[in-house]
Amino acid sequence: MTRRVVGLDGCREGWVAVELVDGAVAAVTVVPRAVDILDGSHEAAAVDIPIGLLDVAVRDADAAARAVLGRRAATVFSAPPRAVVDLVAGAPGVSHAEATALAADTTGVGVSIQAFRLLPKVIEIDAIVAGGAEVLEVHPEVAFAHLAGEALPRKTSWAGSEARRAILTAAGVVLPASFPGAERCAPDDVLDAAVCAVTADRVASGGSVTTLPDPPTQFLGGRPVVIHAPAPRS
Incomplete structure (x- = not known):
């Protein structure tokens, strides 16, 4: 086959x-x-x-990936929290400042600019998996x-x-x-x-x-x- x-x-x-x-x-x-x-x-x-x-500062999967990579750990960015993804999916005009404020309120940590720029693709895959x-x-x-x-x-x-x-x-x-x-x-x-x-x-x-x-x-x-x-x- x-x-x-x-x-x-x-x-x-x-x-x-x-x-x-x-x-x-x-x-x-x-x-x-x-x-x-x-x-x-x-x-x-x-x-x-x-x-x-997940609505967490760092997923265990991301932490485990960083442990594998050692000195290259910075290549693993923390996944955006669910609350931020849902917000941006419902209102595409949300700014980075607004997204990071919500993330900080939800998890205690903001959203990196790298993660924010990838949100459209994160949302795209999230919808396919859903x-x-x-x-x-x-x-x-x-x-x-x-x-x-x-x-x-x-x-x-x-x-x-x-x-x-x-x-x-x-x-x-x-x-x-x-x-x-x-x-x-x-x-x-x-x-x-x-x-x-x-x-x-x-x-x-x-x-x-x-x-x-x-x-x-x-x-x-x-x-x-x-x-x-x-x-x-x-």
């Missing part, structure tokens, strides 16, 4: 998606909306965006660190980009030199989507995966709030 999975990462004009069929790259595309790809046609789907939004879609949360830096056995250089650096491409190639994921819409996304967006796809493929194939934290410590509607990643390299 053919195994189809997809990994997504946000980019400046929507989402870049890497689709794998039986572990090999079948397509790389850029779409304006995640729902254009997350249509239920894949055995597993993974995305670099927080899923499972509609019943099964989507896995992945943090690419953790996934790459587990595959490499260590945290990698910055993904926007030459060394970091080359290291990530080599890791993906070793996993059987050879990215094309060009694809439709390539000019509408950054190279590191493609690499991040690809490692999300690798993680989804591990899940779909029954491969070696882990969750952060393991076992789960927080739940939302019965669903564990965790980040998925390939199991750490031994």
